[in-house]
Amino acid sequence: MSRLVREEKTAFKMILPYFLIIVLLFIFLIGSNIYSSFTTEEGKFTLQNYYRVFTDPVVGRAMANTVVWVVGSVLGQLLLGLLVALLLNESTRGQIIFRSVILILPWATLDIVAGVMWKWMYNDMYGVLNDVLVKLHIINDYIPWLGSENMAMLSVIIANVWKGFCLSGMFFLAGLQTISPDLYEAAEIDGANSFKRFWRITIPQLKPVIMTTLMLTIIWTINYFPLIYIMTGGGPGYGTETVVTYIYKLGFRFLEFNKAAALSNILFVAIFAIAFVFLRNITKEEAR
Amino acid sequence: MKRSTKKKVKKTITYSLLVFLSVVIAFPFVWLILTAIKTYPDIYAYPIKYFIFEPTREHFDKIADMNFWAYFKNSVIVGTGTMFFSILIGLFPAYAFARYEFRYKRTLLAGVMVFQMLPLVVFLLPIFKTLNNFGILNTYTGLILSYLPFTTPISIMFMRTFFLSIPKSLEEAARIDGCTFGQAFRKVILPITLPGIAAVGVYAFLFSWSELMYSMSILTSKAKQTIPTFLQLFVGQYQTRWGPLFAGSILATIPPLIIFMILQKFFIAGLVSGSVKE
Numbered sequence: 001m002s003r004l005v006r007e008e009k010t011a012f013k014m015i016l017p018y019f020l021i022i023v024l025l026f027i028f029l030i031g032s033n034i035y036s037s038f039t040t041e042e043g044k045f046t047l048q049n050y051y052r053v054f055t056d057p058v059v060g061r062a063m064a065n066t067v068v069w070v071v072g073s074v075l076g077q078l079l080l081g082l083l084v085a086l087l088l089n090e091s092t093r094g095q096i097i098f099r100s101v102i103l104i105l106p107w108a109t110l111d112i113v114a115g116v117m118w119k120w121m122y123n124d125m126y127g128v129l130n131d132v133l134v135k136l137h138i139i140n141d142y143i144p145w146l147g148s149e150n151m152a153m154l155s156v157i158i159a160n161v162w163k164g165f166c167l168s169g170m171f172f173l174a175g176l177q178t179i180s181p182d183l184y185e186a187a188e189i190d191g192a193n194s195f196k197r198f199w200r201i202t203i204p205q206l207k208p209v210i211m212t213t214l215m216l217t218i219i220w221t222i223n224y225f226p227l228i229y230i231m232t233g234g235g236p237g238y239g240t241e242t243v244v245t246y247i248y249k250l251g252f253r254f255l256e257f258n259k260a261a262a263l264s265n266i267l268f269v270a271i272f273a274i275a276f277v278f279l280r281n282i283t284k285e286e287a288r
Numbered sequence: 289m290k291r292s293t294k295k296k297v298k299k300t301i302t303y304s305l306l307v308f309l310s311v312v313i314a315f316p317f318v319w320l321i322l323t324a325i326k327t328y329p330d331i332y333a334y335p336i337k338y339f340i341f342e343p344t345r346e347h348f349d350k351i352a353d354m355n356f357w358a359y360f361k362n363s364v365i366v367g368t369g370t371m372f373f374s375i376l377i378g379l380f381p382a383y384a385f386a387r388y389e390f391r392y393k394r395t396l397l398a399g400v401m402v403f404q405m406l407p408l409v410v411f412l413l414p415i416f417k418t419l420n421n422f423g424i425l426n427t428y429t430g431l432i433l434s435y436l437p438f439t440t441p442i443s444i445m446f447m448r449t450f451f452l453s454i455p456k457s458l459e460e461a462a463r464i465d466g467c468t469f470g471q472a473f474r475k476v477i478l479p480i481t482l483p484g485i486a487a488v489g490v491y492a493f494l495f496s497w498s499e500l501m502y503s504m505s506i507l508t509s510k511a512k513q514t515i516p517t518f519l520q521l522f523v524g525q526y527q528t529r530w531g532p533l534f535a536g537s538i539l540a541t542i543p544p545l546i547i548f549m550i551l552q553k554f555f556i557a558g559l560v561s562g563s564v565k566e
Contacts, residue, residue: 028414
């Protein structure tokens with residue numbers, strides 16, 4: 001009992017200074033945002049900003065797009081990240097080269113660079129992607145990658161998987177390296193094949209890292225905008241407009257700060273709910 | 289015998305897949321390099337010129353003339369600062385979350401994450417005003433401070449995961465041997481978690497290295513601006529100047545690559561598995 005009290009004291013000493021600063025800062029910043037979402041330009045109380053958000057057809061479209069963007073990007077990034085981590089964990093030679101090329105190169109590429117680089121490759125006329133795919137006989141005609149709404153969404157998701165899978169890959173790899181080889185040896189002696197070993201040892205052992213990575217990737221992807229902004233600017237039409245690109249447009253293009261603040265607050269509630277569910281599960285898991 | 293052939297097949301498949309993935313993943317960047325060393329007529333040549341063209345360094349000379357290296361230096365200052373403080377500030381909260389049992393743990397952990405809940409763009413205006421009030425607008429300190437709320441939660445979350453993977457017994461053994469908490473932390477815990485800490489450090493560095501919106505708005509004087517702001521100059525509404533843009537991109541990507549190669553040794557498995565085995 002006294003040990004627990006002592007532990008608690010030490011823990012609070014380590015956490016509370018940081019916690020208080022960050023939370024007070026957040027309350028201050030979000031407070032100014034909530035305030036502006038409930039006021040008119042003249043500073044009077046109003047619900048108009050929220051009403052205008054809910055009646056704006058672009059908002060609905062942007063929300064649907066955000067779901068597609070997040071599901072596509074997160075699935076792609078986590079699966080590719082896991083595959084790469086497993087492969088790198090198996091290999092011994094050429095580690096430095098493989099890791100540098102696969103795990104760090106896309107990630108080290110600046111957002112703005114990744115955006116213009118893919119835009120250049122997707123170019124209808126001079127784009128290398130069409131040329132290569134035609135030469136490999138995978139497609140017959142040039143594809144206008146960023147030309148139609150559905151195709152543009154697929155194109156930005158592909159670019160985002162390329163840009164973002166490294167982080168999952170890196171943390172999965174670090175996680176894999178903390179799994180004791182004894183576990184595998186014991187399983188092998190018990191006659192478990194590699195498929196079984198993967199599902200019975202690797203995945204359960206990796207679960208804390210997977211859950212953390214999944215949560216962060218979902219939230220980051222919802223909030224990530226440079227790639228879309230540079231490649232399509234939300235277009236064509238509203239084909240790749242996500243909630244975040246729309247907030248940016250409202251705030252800094254149309255200068256409707258208060259409406260942008262209202263939409264930000266709605267987004268905040270949604271993300272908070274997602275994070276709440278994840279954190280509950282993560283800490284419950286560890287409490288066992 | 290059968291087992292060794294099985295291993296060989298497995299190895300061949302692993303390496304073929306790795307080589308294939310490397311080629312596919314590196315391709316966009318290779319194409320970026322090739323475009324950067326082409327003259328404009330070659331960039332817009334049709335059919336596309338892949339490898340046969342006269343290389344040029346005109347785009348590199350152009351960005352050097354435009355003071356690229358000054359922007360580069362600024363990026364290094366901000367990136368190093370962000371990395372250092374993200375690790376330092378995150379270390380103890382991360383450790384406490386991983387090690388100790390205490391009330392409100394879940395609430396506190398959720399609270400730490402608040403800044404991840406919203407996109408950067410939402411906080412830009414209030415942060416800008418606040419920095420202005422404190423008189424640290426247009427300073428490196430101001431920019432680093434505004435990055436920390438976004439990077440420290442990540443450093444805490446991930447360092448916590450890595451601390452969790454160390455058995456408590458290891459630390460207890462050190463304490464029984466007469467180490468103080470500080471000694472146990474420095475000599476036992478820290479070395480094992482170095483891969484995690486290094487990964488977190490690289491993350492924080494790259495966050496600031498790549499970030500455009502804040503650095504552009506907060507560093508208002510040209511002499512202090514960072515690489516993304518420089519590159520943005522070449523992206524126009526109707527026309528993009530691919531040559532200098534890609535030349536600058538290549539030079540901007542080299543330092544993170546070098547940092548990662550230096551940190552490689554911290555990622556090596558032996559470091560972890562050797563001392564964690566129970």
